[in-house]
Amino acid sequence: MNLEKTGEVRFEIKKDESKGMRTDVVVYTNERMLEKIKTDRTLQQAVNATTLPGIVGKLLLMPDAHEGYGFPVGGVAAFDANNGIISPGLVGFDINCLVRDTKVYDENGTWRHISEFKGGETVATFDSARNRTINTRVLLSMSKMNDKKVLRIRTRLGKEINTTEDHPILTERGMVNAGLLKQGNTVVINGFDGLKYTRPLRAKIVSRDLLLEAIDSLGIGDAGNAKTQILNFLGKRGLEEVCSDDKKLPVLIKVLGFILGDGTIPRVERRFYTTLYGKEEDLLEIKRDLETLGIGSNIRHRSRHHTITTAYGKGEFDHEEYSLGVGSTAFCILLIALGAPFGNRSAKAYRVPEWIINSEDWQKRLFLAAYFGAELTKPLTHNGYNFGCPTFSINKLESLKDNAVAFLLDIKTMLASLGVETANPALVEGYHYTGVKSTTIGFRLAIESNTDNLIKFFGTVGYVYNKEKVRLSSLAALYLASVKIIREKRNDIRQKAVTMYAQGVNHKAIIAQLENDVASSGFIEHSIWCNRGKARVWAAQRFNEFIEKSEVNGSGFVYDEIESISEENYSDDVFDITVDDINHNFIANGIVVSNCGVRLIKTNLTEKDARPKLGTLLDALFKNIPSGVGSRLKIGLAEKDIERAAEEGVGYVLEKGYGVPEDMERVEENGMMKGADFSTVSKDARARGRDELGTLGAGNHFLEVQKVDDIIDEKTAKAYGLFKGQIVVMVHCGSRGFGHQICSDYLRSLVEYQKKKGIQLIDRELSYARIGDAEADSYLSSMKCAVNYAFANRQMITHAIRKSFEEVFGRKSDELGMDVLYDVAHNIAKLEEHVVEGKRVNVYVHRKGATRAFPKGRREVPREYRSIGQPVLIPGSMGTASYVLCGLEGSMAETFGTTCHGSGRVMSRTQALNDIPADRTFESLKSKGIEIRVRSRKLISEEAEWAYKNVDDVVGVVEKAGISSIVSRDVPIGVIKG
Template sequence: MSNPTFEADGITLEKVREHVWEIPQEGDMRTPARVLASEPLLEEISDDKTLEQLTNTTHLPGITKHAICMPDGHQGYGFPVGGVGALDAEDGCISPGAVGYDINCLTGDTDVLLEYGRRLPIEDLEKRFEEENAMVAGEEFTPSTIRLFTERDDATVYEVETETGDRITATADHPFRTPDGMRPLEELSEGDEVHLQPFRGVPDEEPEEFTVLSEDDVANENPQLVRALEDRDLLPLKSTDDAFNRFLKLVGFHTGDGAIGSGGQTWFYGEPTDLESIQDDIDAIGFTPSKIYERDRAHEIDGKTFETTEYSVRANSKAFQKVLLELGAPDGRKIESDFTTPWYFDRLTNWQKALYVSAYFGAEMSAPAAQHDKNLYCPKVSQTRVAAVADDGEEFMADIASFLGDLDIETNQIERFETDSSADRETIRLRFGVKNDSENLIRFFSTVGYRYNHEKRRKAAKAIQYLKTKEAVIDRRATIAREAKAMADGGTPAQDIKSEFDVNERFVERSIWDGRSGRPRPPAEFPGFEDYCETTTVGDDYTVAARIRSIEPIDEAHRVYDIGVTHDAHNFVADGFVVSNCGVRMMRTNLTYDDLQGREEELVDALFANVPSGLGGGGIVEAGVDTVDEILGRGVDWALENGHAVEEDLLHCEDEGMREEADPEKITQKAKDRGKNQIGSLGSGNHFLEVQRVTDVFHDEVGEAYGLEEDQIVVLIHCGSRGLGHQTCNDYLRKIEQQHQGLLNQLPDKELAAAPAGSQLAEDYYAAMNAAINFAWVNRQLIMHRTRQVFERVFDRSWETMEMDLLYDVAHNIAKKETHTVDGEERELYVHRKGATRAFPAGHPEVPKAYRDVGQPVIIPGSMGAGNFVLRGGENSMDLTFGSTAHGAGRLMSRTQAKSEYWGGDVQQQLEDQEQIYVKAQSGATVAEEAPGVYKDVDEVVRVSDELGIGDKVARTFPVCNIKG
């Protein structure tokens, strides 16, 4: 006999009837909460925070009847996945948290790397984030505007430490970039790799404001030159201007590797990649750089001749040249020049000095290199001056050394050498370098380093990680030496001491008996720097991979913060770490499983090659702003007009593929920018495209109405609105925090952020969310259209001949204004379905006409190795669940646990060998995270739905081919 109650970590659920469990209303709860599950499913649901989150949702103003958890429920963010909540549309609220959003947070002291090599604690960005650019690690290392700043209290955080000693403190949901893409911290374990950006920059300071170029400085110049400067807002030029920071870099590099030519020509010499960066800065200031020139040059040294290729770029503006010279670029032959650091150098902040110095080092300083095996040379810089101006050259170097000293970077003494005098003049060689002990070099490379020199920066990133790794190994050996000596002093036999440590026995002996002084050396097997460089990869964004040593919870709760950037990479660099609506549609065909057998690999390869997937951008169509607005406003009607759909597709889509309440103007430009390159793409995680065969039809009449029969091939597409929907939720979360703090303070969990019904913000969010729904429908429509084209090529017949028609498209994460009967009265409600599916019964006016007599189709994905189900809206759904049912099997295991228990390649092979299921994905980790054993039993989820009458079984399908992001 079943128990009348169920105890789950302090929460008591009372059994109302079979498969219905209630958490009684108490305290500040506005309604009871209900879980629809069998006892085995309830056991799984109670393993995480689902019940706590469900209880919290009952505190939302206007919540009606019950907060509901479906049979596939599991812990979400604020609101459980598989949750349904109906909130009064007049007196209640609308909650992005009950639709789906993420706040991924860092503690306030986390340094964010900003443009121009500055670093700033994230908490200090609150009042200025919209004025700042954060550094993004994408295809290259580049600045991006910040469009979002969030904060919340009382968060549980974890300290992450890598084997190289890098540390960061973050919440469990904060994503970290890994070799397999972005992964939340909760999915990472010791030994996993994360991407680091070793350049940490210089602490941010507010520059002193003063004029560096005034009208007086150009009083005697041609009026045309003056107008050119005024047109570009360079007159006057102040120390706080963005253009000045760019000029600092250009002056620094030009001092090392530039030349002033006649007629206003200003030349820069370097490698093509570096010259492209110089072109970008010249262009950003407002001038037009030349193309990159290339020429072969002959040289002779010690009687030997050889050729090199010289690359250069120039600016042809006399106005540009005038500014460069006024800001301290040397004129004429540098060997004869009396130039020193610019006249304003001492008045600059350290980060501004670093712009000038690092650009000079990019041109002139030696790259990181091995001195012998495991030690590096001192990076050195030198100049040759005629004797008459050698003191000026020494002053120049002394100023730079003094600046480095302010950053605790030690330098060697400046050296002077007499050189072979040319003609009748004496020349002096001047040289100094950065001291080469490990900690000093790490400070130098990670705070100043090199600018406008891609290869030196890549080598510096390797040098930082090499030196950190070496120091970590030495620290460990020093600890072993101390512990071994202490054990010996305490009388422990030497052999027992040797067995205690996993190091060379001779090292232990020397530690015990030889009286070791100073720090030990790394072991003989530790690689030399050049060997390390051969095996270490540095990306074009200067990131390197490092293994996690530990992830430890921090006892006290913290106030935490996050930012969002506009760049498509959607990441930023924090403490050196790179840290970032869905639905489902089914298409039927007249193909049978026999038609497909033998072609599985060809089909899965073709689909994978033609349907974009994965974390990044790239979709089936590229859109401008006007096109994105049309998609947001019109939904699938846009696809029809542009040849990506047929009329029947709209008739078989929820709301005919368009939410009329959508308003593209309520979507931010940042969200549109995220979405414009992702239209027609699967994304990653649990999103997929799957070719399936129908194995069972349980209800002949409804199966016939849906066009389903046994052995038939169908296609299931599961994805959402990609980055656009995610950004829209984040944008409105920020506004809710600013405008409705009073409501937030009343809720037990700030992640339930909500705007009061009737407020302008609630109306704006609803209009924006509906626009995002339109975007998601178009996204799935384009994928379906491309799938039709792939089938045409593989099976050599038209998609119309194969009757590749849309069965139905239904949203999974959504809040909709709907009219429901509550206590005998009809009320308009915001029905929030987060990871739940609308399931309206037969006869409901909002069910498409094609299915109104039998009920709305409901599509329930299982896992790659289990069945999927087609249901119809059940007769009891309106009374029990506001017309809702489950949306899938529901996760049983975290992604972290999945990766520790499954190996992607093994899962792939087993599915093919045992089930004849062909899977293709962007990475093995994705396959492991989505292994069949990761999910609840979809049969049990569907059984409960069917027996409760909220979603009736119609058919079952089984995977044949699957592609994932």
């Protein structure tokens, strides 16, 4: 990528139309920081964004720029207000992620690592309204270099997941961020583990010739052009040729398996039909699957009376029968070509088709699970603890008994290849019975009932097309896992008891040490004095008790306790996916998983006043302002309060008593962006925002007690009310989970918008809506809600800061001179008027990690600063200086009135955690006279100054570029981090 130096701190990438670029990229930086920028995707992301329609002027990168989601943090782009676009990715978005090798399950019961999923594919989702697993489409797959804590969460039943601390996980309380979970909390898990997806080698299974053979085998001639009609019917549906890697094959495999279990392909007069029998709810699932193939079907119901004669005598019974019928002869032909028998199965010789036996393991499993959904007994216990052998039988004419055994051996071989043990086929005494045509004989195959084998079977093979069996299979796998854990614990205790007794330890002392909830005193005494085999588990709860206590509303999912949570070192990329479903979740490793700115508050105190009480002050601030991932301020806000805060911003919380009217005049947009409509905000975002107003959050968000260390521009500093040695308080935080959820929601909806409009993106993370379209209006409205929420959040924190100062210094906040200097957002899209190429134009300026820096004279600048220029607040990294700047006229000509927003990361959080010992940071802070309060020691390393660019370099560049000028340099004396 060719970078041309066009000024002392200015570089350009010229427009290249062959790459689709519509404008140049301008980078403000120095030589040293430029080398770092070149090491990630910052420049490529900027080039990609220049391809977006309606872009006006040049695309800009501030000196603190670094790679972001879709668009660089520190990037600025403007789009025509009439013909341009609006894009969440250009405003600011962060993703909550899982590690690379997390298993995610798809619609076929297979799993792949989350890093392998792409948009348009299908994953399994837990439908909490209907309490079942459904299949949903992946709208987006996302990845980034990890910069957050990664937690390893392990449950009592052995499920385990590695996730960033802010990834939501489904619990009894709904979705909860991983960082808020504790040992003993419960999460929702599923007992089905499935099989790893492997890509089949392409091989032809059904061909035109095979179809013609099937047609001929049924005696269908050329009359009425029948053969051509059959081939055309299948051809229109992409089924005239079927290969092993076709996307439609999994449905065909399942339907074939179910037909061999409980279906038939009869001939009625001159027509051929396919009929499958089962419960109505299960047949509806098959019907939906057939519709994906373009095959229509109907479900019928009738009451039937049956009479059979067996070795035990004559039997009669009534049955409410549901059947699914497919009236397409062409579909019958396709099934026969795949290997289905025509006519009465008990009178036909058939085997499992050879192509199934030679297929991938997950394809074999689909066939078996469908067959078992029709034929295999459901999971049952004899005594509440021990499960019987799941079995199925096959009935054949006596003359076909060898074929019956051969078919069962095919099933046995397939199960063995999947690690499941079975008994040998056995003749079923009493299954001789005389039907309409002849005498039949029965053979049975049983799955071995030892615990490990049943866990393997229920957890990896199981059933499909039978809701009841699928549910019980998941529950049985989890119950057996719990029994196995108890048995292992009891065996371990038994061994310890025997060893201790042999060493001469008194039996009472042994009991005192070893007795617990799985090993009673009687069990321990029996272990010492009696003949000892493997421990039994009579102390465990029964299967029905397990279901009653743990199951999630009849879904087959259960609530499982978290056994342990540990922090992991992880320096690779992390991943997430967005699904097209209201439930917003997917199943990972068996577990169900789903605006920012700065304010500066002045005081009339000096360091001499504050230093003696600094520790007490920090303690008060730490107590009064909740911080950390998922922090909550429990003041009983209702949804109506959140609605008004989101629509009215600072004005509403002032009305509630959090601050003084003058505060609003010193906030960008007067603390409220007009046009915010809470009705455009999702239910999930509302829920996340309810308890987070007035909280600091985590990551790079902070509160610092600072002193003004140096005044560079005396005149402007005086206008801003700053003096050397003065104590000020800087707050850096945003709209918390509320804003993040809004971004997530609209990212999802805009993917659908791209498809509807036929828009092709160079990078799917740059999804957008055209100005004037309903989707753009809706996003803008929700974004304004997030901005107003962030303004209100910082206002409530300001109130808590004043309260803390009053507690410590014993004076009212107005006596302490605690006025707001300014509050400015740095993740925002705003409609502004600018001069571009000599013309005044209205544009939507997207600032992502960039700060508005308007010069004097602009009506948007607060009246008291309008003759000077807008204050610009630039936070440094932990332990380093922050700056107050002033907007200059040069910013209007060069950068749409924009400057930098902070230091800019150069090291991921994980790398910082590995490379920067916390003690080193503590020592550095101590040597500078800085006190700190932090909720997590590891955050000290993650946010250490060496993980960021040098803020002195960053502000030096924007001053040299004539974008903004330095007013004061402020250094921290006390720091509060989440």
